[in-house]
Amino acid sequence: MRHFSPLLVVIGAGQAGLAAAYAARQAGLAPLVYEAGGRPVGSWPRYYDSLTLFSPARHSALPGRPFPGDPDHYPSRDAVVAYLAGYASALDADIRTGCRVEQVRPSPDGGFEVTADGQTVETTMVIAATGAFSRPHRPALPGLDSFTGTVLHTADYRSPQPLAGQRIVVVGGGNSAVQIAIELAEHARVTLATRHELRFMPQHLLGYDLHRWLAWTGLDSARWARPLLTGRTGTPVLDTGSYRAKIATGNPDRRPMFTRLDGDHVVWADGRRERVDVVLLATGYRPGVGYLAGVDGALDGDGLPRHRGGVSLVHPGLGFVGLEWQRSFASATLRGVGADAAHVLGRLLRQSRRPRARRLQVRSA
Template identity: 40%
Template sequence: MSAAVDVVVIGGGQSGLAAGYHLRRLGLDFVVLDAQPTPGGAWRHAWDSLHLFSPAAYSSLPGRLMPPQPGRTYPDAGHVVGYLDDYEKRYELPVERPVAVRSVRRDGPVLRVESDSGVWHARTVISATGTWWRPFLPAVTGADRFAGRRLHTVAYRGPAEFTGRRVIVVGGGNSGAQIAADLAYDTDLTWVTRREPRFLADDIDGRALFDAATARRRALDTGSADTGGVASLGDIVAVPPVREARDAGVLKAAPMFARLTPAGVVWADGTTAEADAIIWCTGFRPALSHLAPLGLRGPRGHIPTTGTRATAEPRLHLLGYGDWTGPASATLIGVGRPARDAAREIAALLKGRS
């Protein structure tokens, strides 16, 4: 199969849908290619107890408020999946799935998008593949010797399979804290962080985080002093399960260990702990392998951008990978503005060439 369109959006999760919303409003000819067989993006693969950091009304994509989830202030992942499914249908977004994009290449005046379902020739491309599909595991001495189970956040589903087991959770961010809280009551838990956990004040949630990220980007863009953004507030949002475990005294962190052994871990002072499983809540890297033929990668694996546009390739926009592609653009509430800006810039580019 081969087709030609104005815009190919790669990825049908929250960022791809936000882009589609704005492209549709501008009347552009586009298609969204999603590698997943069903709607919901990465949210469909999240662990059972995962909660948003903000109430539903403050976790919405452009044009459509997320309805509240009965009985919950902070909706869970399943509610988000349902919302994204409804959003896609409500705006009749042209999503094709499952379509796995293998590469994007320059092909004269267009970009050639090659997939397992055919080829699209696009005047412009928005890459919105996110980070979930590229989990990061740090290099730790002795990792290959550990005899227990090693898994990343992406493979964690819930505490039931670890009941009564000795579990080490590594990571001082939101994922580490939420999963540690999940396991704190029915396992022999050790929570390990590189530095003392920094909990945000209990009254701070995703609304304040979005405002902080936006203020930092505005300050940097205008040459003002760096406000520190979200990092200045803390690392962990105290959603109810985390707050409850913390207040119950079962969410206490140990410093990072020095190495792994067949039976567990060893700290620099010689202290040891045995473990049946280690869960690495150590973050992700942007999933950008499909863009490798364009030769755009810069420091830390990022592609240099001006706003959302790839600096060295004006036909390519990147959306939803983090603050480097828009303030809080990896969040539901934060992706709307950079998606709008990307769509407008694409429309102006295409108009200039028509």
């Protein structure tokens, strides 16, 4: 059976995939978008309940649709979910939810074969925009695998109530780690374990949110500024002053990274041992692009995309949107995916040998 199919398949319908679909529609293409979840809202419904964006609404919108409400408010998780759902419904794009991409392979004609839910579609271009939530990063901490308490990742965390009264160590010093630790400290005894001192950065400078300054000054994409923003000397934590004040009370407190876990104890850098109930890993994520394993050279030995600016170093027609520091500090955020999507699609179109729609074969896998 033959179907009219687009030149472009976008994998993922979260913020990155929707931005890619928007860029495609602006270019006159009819993208086919696969989304494994039941709604085109990405991973947002699975983040912790109290999450709020670290950027204001005016800097948290996708192209073509402002974020509703006061442009200076900081949207909640549920507000982002509603925004993405509305954005998807306004796109004139074929978004197929509940369709998980199983694999991508090179096709004999130089394009790609994308298999999802038992069907294989041939296409000229693929944009991988599945983000990282499906692949939480679990660092190789000494004793972690044999720890007899509870080990959680922020991907597992929803609210503090189930952990009330417990002794908790949060590993990590970024925005989410600090926000979760402070929330937990209202119900439990909490320590932030980090390799560097916490680095607080003012949320506002001279009356403007820091994200506006980053965009105005070009620091978002300045190579020399990257060490200041990537956490090599501690991950920057945006703060109005309330986080610093709460940590100054001693719950949560911040300590240097422990040397190891031993049974149900943590061994601190000064040699002290302390029993703990929960180790919560606020250690981030890695791109969830395992479906590209069959595209030789697309991923490195750690399963990370090999790319420059979101364009594959090996395969013409293969691109990525939503990777951390893909082109700028904002690349993995609502604020940054739109510009990256337009850049990547433009590069892919220039690479394409046949930049027009075709009738392509859809067959059983």
